[in-house]
Amino acid sequence: MGAATVLVAEDDPDIRELFTMALESAGASVVAVTSGGEALEALRKDRFDLLVTDMWMPNISGLDLCKALRADPATAKLPILMLSAYGRMRGREEAMMVGATEYMTKPIRPSVLVSKADALLGGRLVARDA
Numbered sequence: 001m002g003a004a005t006v007l008v009a010e011d012d013p014d015i016r017e018l019f020t021m022a023l024e025s026a027g028a029s030v031v032a033v034t035s036g037g038e039a040l041e042a043l044r045k046d047r048f049d050l051l052v053t054d055m056w057m058p059n060i061s062g063l064d065l066c067k068a069l070r071a072d073p074a075t076a077k078l079p080i081l082m083l084s085a086y087g088r089m090r091g092r093e094e095a096m097m098v099g100a101t102e103y104m105t106k107p108i109r110p111s112v113l114v115s116k117a118d119a120l121l122g123g124r125l126v127a128r129d130a
Helices: 013-025 036-045 062-071 091-097 110-120
Strands: 005-009 029-033 050-054 080-084 102-105
Touching: 005 013, 005 036, 013 029, 013 050, 013 110, 029 036, 036 050, 036 062, 050 062, 050 110, 062 080, 062 091, 080 091, 080 110, 091 102, 102 110
Parallel strands: 005 029, 005 050, 050 080, 080 102
Antiparallel strands: none
């Protein structure tokens, strides 16, 4: 089994870069995009083992992205880690209702992101000290 492939959909460039570096340092192959629309396009072209997505992005939110993926048999079982910077009381509920596998509130330490991604990938990341 090769490196895990992770799609990161995050509109904040600093967070996107931080998550990409953390996951790559843990052995993942990462494709990073800036929107839900770009994520859908990437998923049409390539296969990924995990999607890490921001809940709130312009145009196509992480919630809408998750709904679309769960409705498509090709991506219905893709593990999805939904992230949100907004401490909404119902954030976890909203994420789970649309089919997210897991939900976390930002800010997130890179090591915590890597640990959660590793768990969702069944222990496929090699370095766990990111």
